[in-house]
Amino acid sequence: MTTIEPLQQHFEDTIAHEHRIEPRDWMPEGYRKTMIRQIGQHAHSEIIGMQPEGNWITRAPSLRRKAILLAKVQDEAGHGMYLYSAAETLGADRADLTDKLVQGRQKYSSIFNYPTLSYADVGVIGWLVDGAAICNQVPLCRSSYGPYARAMIRICKEESFHQRQGYELLMTMMRGTDAQRQMVQSAVDRFWWPSLMMFGPPDEASTNTEQSMAWGIKRHTNDELRQRFVDMSVPQADKLGVTLPDTALKWNAERGHYDFGAVDWDELAAVIGGNGPCNIQRVAHRKAAHDDGAWVREAATAHAAKAAKAAQG
Ligand code: 3HC
Secondary structure (H helix, E strand, C coil), rough: CCCCHHHHHHHHHHCCCCCCCCCCCCCCHHHHHHHHHHHHHHHHHHHHHHHHHHHHHHHHCCHHHHHHHHHHHHHHHHHHHHHHHHHHHHCCHHHHHHHHHHHHCCCCCHHHCCCCCCCCHHHHHHHHHHHHHHHHHHHHCCCHHHHHHHHHHHHHHHHHHHHHHHHHHHHHCCCCCHHHHHHHHHHHHHHHHHHHHHCCCCHCCCHHHHHHCCCCCCCCCHHHHHHHHHHHHHHHHHHHHHHHHHHHHECCCCCEEEHHHHHHHHHHHEEEEEEEECCHHHHHCCCCCCCCCCHHHHHHHHHHHHHHHHCCC
């Protein structure tokens, strides 16, 4: 009978040496549970995140813009699939994760509960939301759970394309008419603060960070990554010619970072709690898509059963 101690020790040594935990390795139940939580919610975020921009595919201003947006939204679906597959290596069931999402028992990123009111929002989501995703997810390429870290490497490469296409779209609009410049500024005003909220609550209110850092799941705290995102975005906003909606934004030479204003944590809590502008619509749309796809899943299951029976001869 193998006692737990040597297995626990091997797990801890693996984490301490910054090596990877793989699906067949022994792991504490708490590690498995938080990995399923984080990976599952990350996957949900990718799939729900297809909705806001998907609204603009049929209304893109040119064939080129439509093709770029189609490619981006399809990438997000692929990210969701990689991540659900990574969660399945931990024994999670994809259908069960989807049920938890539509029943509100698992979360997805707050940022996707805001409406996309103009085409400039597509550019701002690429620039700020995918930019925040890059800040948050590049460190996850070094996460201790192997399948998650490896999924992140490919996802981050695609996020870089997402961020660049958004920024280029905005650059083009800023060289356009006054109305286009106002459209961009309005989108920045609406998405700046919700983008900061993507990094999670402040460190002192983060219930998972300490343990996730100890297990090498997270490599930085929420506030550290939020600060990294602000420092990256301010010069980009200057180049773009937009104003970020925060009068407290100021370079602090002593800190070597930008100081910024207070985030509205009550707003984040409300949106996480299901009371954002689009929560009901986003989850209802996800549920309808899942229900509409039931016949495909049933057909695939029936086909697999028939093929298995034929193989048995
Ligand atoms: N939206 C929704 N829920 C959030 C949130 C947000 N912006 N920020 C935090 N939460 C939730 C957490 O999930 C946690 O709830 P739970 O315990 O029920 O899961 C609670 O609020 C407390 O937050 P913690 O800081 O303690 O939680 P974490 O340590 O898990 O940190 C996180 C939150 C930074 C989002 C972390 O889970 C993470 O890095 N996840 C992986 C990346 C990810 O999911 N990104 C989502 C962005 S979408 C995306 O990248 C798609 C791209 O195409 C744009």
